[in-house]
Amino acid sequence: MIVIDGLTKHFGPFTAVDRIGFTVEKGEVLGFLGPNGAGKSTTMKMITGFLAPSAGSARVCGHDIVTDTLAAQRTIGYLPEGAPAYGDMTPRGFLRFIARVRRLSGTDAEKAIDRAVEATELGGVLEQPIDTLSKGFRRRVGLAQSILHDPPVLIMDEPTDGLDPNQKFEVRKLIARMSAEKAIVISTHILEEVDAICTRALIIDRGRVVADGTPAALMARSRYHNAVSLTLSGQTTVQMAEKLKALNGIASMEIVPRGAETTFTLFPVSARESDVLLVDAVARLARDENWPVRALYGEPGRLDEVFRSLTRSDTTVTDGKKDAA
Amino acid sequence: MNELLAVFHRELGGYFATPLAFIFIVIFLFTMGAFTFYLGGYYESGQADLAIFFNFHPWLYLFLIPAISMRLWAEERRTGSIELLLSLPVPLWAAVLGKFLAAWVFSGLALALTFPIWLTVNYLGDPDNGVILAGYLGSFLMAGGYLAIGSCLSAVTRNQVIAFVVSVAVCFLFTVSGLPIVIDFFSGWAPQQILNTIASFSFLTHFNAITRGVIDLRDIVYFTTLIGAWLIACGIVVDMKKAG
Incomplete structure (x- = not known):
């Protein structure tokens, strides 16, 4: 129309x-x-x-x-x-x-x-x-x-x-x-x-x-697409981070402390793969280690992050070429 | 036609939705009266006609008519409602004409409300009412001329003060173009033909001709052509702004 x-x-x-x-x-x-x-x-x-x-x-x-x-x-x-x-x-x-x-x-x-x-x-x-x-x-x-x-x-x-x-x-x-x-x-x-x-x-x-x-x-174009987010309460240790990182299929990890809680974001090696397996693996680990889990979920992706990566009208950056759709 | 009437009614209603109409009419009538009776020495003249009254019209219109016309387009541009108006299925000519006609009818209403002066002169003596009617007609046509100029200049800017000042200036030129203030500027070097042409643009020349009671087709054609030309210019200005 x-x-x-x-x-x-x-x-x-x-x-x-x-x-x-x-x-x-x-x-x-x-x-x-x-x-x-x-x-x-x-x-x-x-x-x-x-x-x-x-x-x-x-x-x-x-x-x-x-x-x-x-x-x-x-x-x-x-x-x-x-x-x-x-x-x-x-x-x-x-x-x-x-x-x-x-x-x-x-x-x-x-x-x-x-x-x-x-x-x-x-x-x-x-x-x-x-x-x-x-x-x-x-x-x-x-x-x-x-x-x-x-x-x-x-x-x-x-x-x-x-x-x-x-x-x-x-x-x-x-x-x-x-x-x-x-x-x-x-x-x-x-x-x-x-x-x-x-x-x-x-x-x-x-x-x-x-x-x-x-x-x-x-x-799905977001780098957070299919990432797994795990929030733990209380003190977190270096060992925890290492154990998480040692899981299969994890490419990188971000750690964001917020108040008494800490959020780990685990990025899979391939964002195209289903996050179910990774979420399962993290859940098992947390249960075995008896960690105080507050939240655990697979991310659908973040639109604001996609938006920021694609647009820059309001900044002075000009790279000439762009990742056009 | 339907759209023209819609715009016309909205505009005319707009005058009365605010104190604008009331204030304008009161000031208009007050200054008309004051000029005629005090400055013009109406009683002292001992004449049972309205020549003195009509003599002041061009000079009052010079300031009062741009006060009506300045908002026609500038206000729409300032508040952004022009975007609404021009994205509605309203032909451009209907918007231009509807706005103009609303302003013209409004100024005609203010003019009509001076009728007590007409009653007065009929009470005091035995005037030639035909001449007076011609005077009113001429005055109404002249108001239309001023309004068409003001309407076009209002479309040029979003600032009503600028629209007002520029309109007064341009209207002034049109009013006095037959007087020495303009003619002297050209008379040293321009040929007589051009002087005559410039002088023939004067509102005063044509208005005075009509108020003497002689309704000459040329004077009517002058005012209607002037109104038409300025309204077309107004349409062109609005359309040009669309192109950015």
């Missing part, structure tokens, strides 16, 4: 987005990841027709955003960064304006507004000027606006930014509920969110796609 091809944006000499390409099908929730300034928002602004691309194309539901702008925009629900709205209006007035622009009228409009208000739990603040609302409510007004016309394509720039954990949970639930019927793109830099709601993640850095895959596949 969304087909992006070679999308590029220059601002003067600066290239914000550099030949990005991807597609999103119905039922997919694409998580758009990247450090600040990587080009996430710029890409979204181009897909929704707010910025004109310097090169490349974006098609939404078969409509090219440059040559068939209005038709494409009708199929999109868009939550811009920061959820801008007309602050002097009330949420009800604002949603009525959006409904009118979206060519909903009469009972259709009122039904659509009721549905969006219910989904975003705005009922209590409908008559207060948007300027006087808290950040969380303002964000939800933006969400309500974007889903008002039940669009087949949803583009959301940091939909949970500024929400408290409960509200974040609700918004994620809302997105998950809608995901079967829509093609959804969300940008975020909250990595747990990707794991929680996205079926696919795209990491971009300095305007380029550096990784594209399911969250599990991305985590």
